[in-house]
Amino acid sequence: MKAQEYSVVGTRPIRHDGADKVTGRALYGADFQMAGLLxxxxxxxxxxxxxxRRIDTTKAEKLPGVKAVLTAxxxxxxxDRLVDLGEGDxxxxxxxGNVLASGKALYRGHAVAAVAASSAHIxxxxxxxxxxxxxxLSCALTAPEAMREGAPIxxxxxxxxxFGESTGRxxxxxxxxxxxxxxxxxxxxxxxxxxxxxxxxATVHQGYIEPHNATALxxxxxxxxxxxxxxxSFVVRDVTACLLDVPVSRVRVTPMEIxxxxxxxxxxxxxxVAALLSKKTGHPVKILMSRKDVFEGTGPTPGSYxxxxxxxxxxxxxxxxxxxxxxxxxxxxxxxxxxxxxCVFAAYDIANVVIDGxxxxxNKPSTAAYRAPGATNAAFATETVxxxxxxxxxxxPLDLRLKNAAKEGTxxxxxxxxxxxxxxxxxxxxxxxxxxxAPLGGPNRxxxxxxxxxxxxxxxxxxxxxxxxxxxVNLVEGSxxxxxxxxxxxxxxxxxxxxxxxxxxxxxxxxxxxxFTAVTGGSRVTFATGWAAxxxxxxxxxxxxxxxxxxxxxxxxxxxxxxxVFRSGDKSMTFRELAAKLDQTGGPVVGSGAVNPRGVGGxxxxxxxxxxVDPETGKVTILRFTAVQDAGRAxxxxxxxxxxxxxxxxxxxxxxxxxxxxxxxxxxxxxSLLDYRMPTALDLPMIDTVIVEVPNPGHPFGARGVGEAxxxxxxxxxxxxxxxxxxxxxxxxxxxPPAVMEAIWSQRD
Amino acid sequence: xxxxxxxxxxxxxxPQEFLCEPRQSLLExxxxxxxxxxxxxxxxxxxxxxxxxxxxxxxxxSCLVLGVEAEGCRITTIEGIAMGxxxxxxxxxxxxxxxxxxxxxTPGFIVAAKALLDHDPNPSEExxxxxxxxxxxxxxxxxxxxxxxxxxxxxxxxxxA
Numbered sequence: 001m002k003a004q005e006y007s008v009v010g011t012r013p014i015r016h017d018g019a020d021k022v023t024g025r026a027l028y029g030a031d032f033q034m035a036g037l038l039x040x041x042x043x044x045x046x047x048x049x050x051x052x053r054r055i056d057t058t059k060a061e062k063l064p065g066v067k068a069v070l071t072a073x074x075x076x077x078x079x080d081r082l083v084d085l086g087e088g089d090x091x092x093x094x095x096x097g098n099v100l101a102s103g104k105a106l107y108r109g110h111a112v113a114a115v116a117a118s119s120a121h122i123x124x125x126x127x128x129x130x131x132x133x134x135x136x137l138s139c140a141l142t143a144p145e146a147m148r149e150g151a152p153i154x155x156x157x158x159x160x161x162x163f164g165e166s167t168g169r170x171x172x173x174x175x176x177x178x179x180x181x182x183x184x185x186x187x188x189x190x191x192x193x194x195x196x197x198x199x200x201x202a203t204v205h206q207g208y209i210e211p212h213n214a215t216a217l218x219x220x221x222x223x224x225x226x227x228x229x230x231x232x233s234f235v236v237r238d239v240t241a242c243l244l245d246v247p248v249s250r251v252r253v254t255p256m257e258i259x260x261x262x263x264x265x266x267x268x269x270x271x272x273v274a275a276l277l278s279k280k281t282g283h284p285v286k287i288l289m290s291r292k293d294v295f296e297g298t299g300p301t302p303g304s305y306x307x308x309x310x311x312x313x314x315x316x317x318x319x320x321x322x323x324x325x326x327x328x329x330x331x332x333x334x335x336x337x338x339x340x341x342x343c344v345f346a347a348y349d350i351a352n353v354v355i356d357g358x359x360x361x362x363n364k365p366s367t368a369a370y371r372a373p374g375a376t377n378a379a380f381a382t383e384t385v386x387x388x389x390x391x392x393x394x395x396x397p398l399d400l401r402l403k404n405a406a407k408e409g410t411x412x413x414x415x416x417x418x419x420x421x422x423x424x425x426x427x428x429x430x431x432x433x434x435x436x437x438a439p440l441g442g443p444n445r446x447x448x449x450x451x452x453x454x455x456x457x458x459x460x461x462x463x464x465x466x467x468x469x470x471x472x473v474n475l476v477e478g479s480x481x482x483x484x485x486x487x488x489x490x491x492x493x494x495x496x497x498x499x500x501x502x503x504x505x506x507x508x509x510x511x512x513x514x515x516f517t518a519v520t521g522g523s524r525v526t527f528a529t530g531w532a533a534x535x536x537x538x539x540x541x542x543x544x545x546x547x548x549x550x551x552x553x554x555x556x557x558x559x560x561x562x563x564x565v566f567r568s569g570d571k572s573m574t575f576r577e578l579a580a581k582l583d584q585t586g587g588p589v590v591g592s593g594a595v596n597p598r599g600v601g602g603x604x605x606x607x608x609x610x611x612x613v614d615p616e617t618g619k620v621t622i623l624r625f626t627a628v629q630d631a632g633r634a635x636x637x638x639x640x641x642x643x644x645x646x647x648x649x650x651x652x653x654x655x656x657x658x659x660x661x662x663x664x665x666x667x668x669x670x671x672s673l674l675d676y677r678m679p680t681a682l683d684l685p686m687i688d689t690v691i692v693e694v695p696n697p698g699h700p701f702g703a704r705g706v707g708e709a710x711x712x713x714x715x716x717x718x719x720x721x722x723x724x725x726x727x728x729x730x731x732x733x734x735x736x737p738p739a740v741m742e743a744i745w746s747q748r749d
Numbered sequence: 750x751x752x753x754x755x756x757x758x759x760x761x762x763x764p765q766e767f768l769c770e771p772r773q774s775l776l777e778x779x780x781x782x783x784x785x786x787x788x789x790x791x792x793x794x795x796x797x798x799x800x801x802x803x804x805x806x807x808x809x810x811s812c813l814v815l816g817v818e819a820e821g822c823r824i825t826t827i828e829g830i831a832m833g834x835x836x837x838x839x840x841x842x843x844x845x846x847x848x849x850x851x852x853x854x855t856p857g858f859i860v861a862a863k864a865l866l867d868h869d870p871n872p873s874e875e876x877x878x879x880x881x882x883x884x885x886x887x888x889x890x891x892x893x894x895x896x897x898x899x900x901x902x903x904x905x906x907x908x909x910a
Binding site for chain 1: 770772780784785786787788789790791792793794796797799826827828830831836840843844845846847849850851852853854855856859874877878879881882883884885886887888889890891892893894895896
């Protein structure tokens with residue numbers, strides 16, 4: 001199909017779940033109710049690092065209304081093995097240990113015990129009556145701290161892996177890996193300007209507005225039924241089955257509507273606990289996290305320590321780049337340093353590169369994905385160093401980026417060679433944008449630019465489509481809809497079927513009712529589940545052509561279909577007319593698609609941002625913000641813009657305000673939405689968007705995932721803008737008023 | 750267990766009586782006692798605005814109001830915004846502008862925005878941003894929400910003109 005022939009792709013239909021979501025009828029996890037429901041509460045560790053000597057639940061059990069109390073000892077102690085937690089393999093013992101601590105509490109907020117009671121208030125009261133005898137241990141809170149000689153050891157059995165081999169040495173460094181390309185020494189020798197800088201970024205949270213929740217019923221037939229808010233219903237199913245040591249077919253997960261995730265609702269926290277409480281009580285059990293639980297017990301994305309060194313010739317050609325990335329994994333290995341290393345120089349075509357990555361455990365919550373996980377930290381470092389080089393060489397920062405931009409055929413240091421990508425087109429669109437040439441109009445104002453790359457993922461997805469007698473179709477899929485993907489998936493089916501998007505009714509169903517579908521993450525849903533819908537629709541069309549052939553007593557190969565009209569010779573029939581004749585021609589038509597697509601297309605994004613810095617307070621105001629991103633082909637442009645605007649806002653929050661403000665004991669001092677300061681409507685201007693379309697050759701409609709790349713450039717772009725406004729280089733996130741004032745003062749000294 | 754208290758209110762125009770514990774918030778009463786789950790909990794400490802409702806003529810975060818305090822009050826929740834089977838113009842413009850992604854903050858935004866337009870039918874962008882600064886959205890960056898409110902206001906002006 002050629003772009004200009006599309007009648008659905010690229011349009012902006014009203015989302016199918018829209019009416020439910022503007023009237024309050026949509027049912028999210030916390031809204032789920034059933035008869036006999038009990039309420040659970042999780043007791044969490046008040047210490048960042050402590051040995052659990054003894055847990056006494058006697059008093060809690062005696063409180064009227066309490067039905068059950070459980071600890072890690074209640075979990076079946078299945079032998080350790082690797083399990084897929086949605087974004088790669090992890091030892092079962094880590095997954096189990098994070099759900100309920102066993103032996104040691106590894107962060108403040110680590111779940112230690114759980115209660116089920118007749119009301120949420122009683123459950124909370126009872127949790128307060130559980131007596132835990134802790135031996136408090138000293139803690140390590142940042143990567144540099146945890147890597148120091150003599151640092152408190154968080155896992156006594158964690159042996160450092162170096163370059164893929166175990167060293168046999170116990171330390172907080174779970175892994176050190178290295179990507180090498182070209183000859184780094186020769187590259188720097190060739191350079192006429194070299195800039196090397198250090199960066200620190202704070203731990204930040206995904207900040208979804210809906211806290212985690214789960215309801216579970218361990219039925220009398222041994223089946224475990226779960227209703228929850230998750231980015232991956234099949235991940236919840238598989239992890240719950242693993243932790244409870246039952247076959248996956250015994251677990252059914254119904255994904256309720258989800259109130260945001262951004263990567264933070266991939267890990268499983270509550271479901272296995274709710275299921276065990278249900279087994280103990282014979283009742284369904286619902287657990288809701290508080291906002292404090294969400295901050296202290298889930299998510300965040302890693303804080304990091306980064307060094308970046310880049311060398312260039314006087315003409316701006318970058319000859320070498322080196323990065324040292326140490327990311328906090330939190331309590332368990334797996335810090336997103338790997339994707340950080342993939343993305344740190346991903347926007348540039350550089351011949352000589354060395355990247356060292358360190359995955360470091362610390363006494364903070366186990367980290368989770370957050371929108372292009374790992375890439376934002378890394379790009380903040382790279383984009384400010386690139387800006388400094390442009391400044392030193394007197395070259396326009398976009399021209400310097402264009403000169404070195406990655407393109408088709410560029411090889412990244414971690415291995416892959418790019419297919420057709422839109423890096424150059426994104427930078428050119430930034431250059432052309434009127435914003436780039438507009439006057440700043442006042443003192444203490446500056447304009448900054450930055451770019452970012454996210455590789456996106458494919459992964460398995462399934463979909464079925466049933467044709468109704470009135471010519472509409474029902475589409476069934478398994479991707480939790482976090483931002484309008486029911487519609488972007490339905491649109492791809494509608495395009496193939498030649499019917500309006502409104503005639504496709506998409507539903508996200510439970511794990512018994514659709515084939516395996518991986519997480520809503522990696523910007524994959526519109527790409528991969530959309531592709532499954534495309535395949536299912538093709539399957540429907542193939543069957544429908546056979547039905548037409550039967551009716552017209554002709555060969556199916558002679559039947560063509562165009563915009564919902566079937567033709568053969570001089571005969572024609574609409575999709576709707578044919579749908580009414582299915583019973584006469586063999587019965588219902590159901591198409592299915594199940595894919596694990598290759599052909600993922602990475603997405604580039606770029607920002608132009610104007611700031612004003614108050615030299616008296618250090619407050620940075622965003623005056624104007626333009627986001628540019630390559631969508632390949634925008635299936636539903638409004639929701640592509642929405643992703644770009646939302647990612648930009650999160651990036652701005654990360655840049656200017658957000659951080660886990662920890663005291664020395666490892667207590668987060670700002671665990672409320674008042675003190676963990678996410679951007680409000682008053683903090684932001686309108687966010688202008690430019691969708692660049694460089695079709696992805698690996699997708700039927702050319703789509704690239706657009707969910708993530710947009711969060712990457714804001715911190716770098718804002719740091720560069722602050723530099724132009726007041727002359728200081730910011731190398732620490734967040735760039736909040738105290739940090740900016742400190743930089744201004746140290747410049748005056 | 751504390752004794753329950755009888756509370757008489759008018760919710761979305763209909764008389765509604767319910768029993769609640771003195772410690773239960775209005776948010777809990779609406780969701781768990783009355784069964785109106787359109788009002789959402791995001792923080793339970795007044796900082797996110799997901800539980801925004803109208804209490805008489807005031808915009809409140811219902812997690813910071815006790816159920817017993819609602820005695821004798823008129824309450825409007827998201828379930829009371831549409832006019833029968835017809836969406837309110839704000840609800841329509843939220844859909845037309847794609848002003849929601851996950852949708853969890855949407856009920857609070859629509860209740861708050863309706864209160865704004867009832868109070869000032871022609872607010873500036875700055876006024877809309879200030880009024881809605883009590884409501885957090887993590888998905889949209891607010892751009893499309895502000896535009897949706899502007900569009901609903903403009904359409905209402907046209908109807909009046």
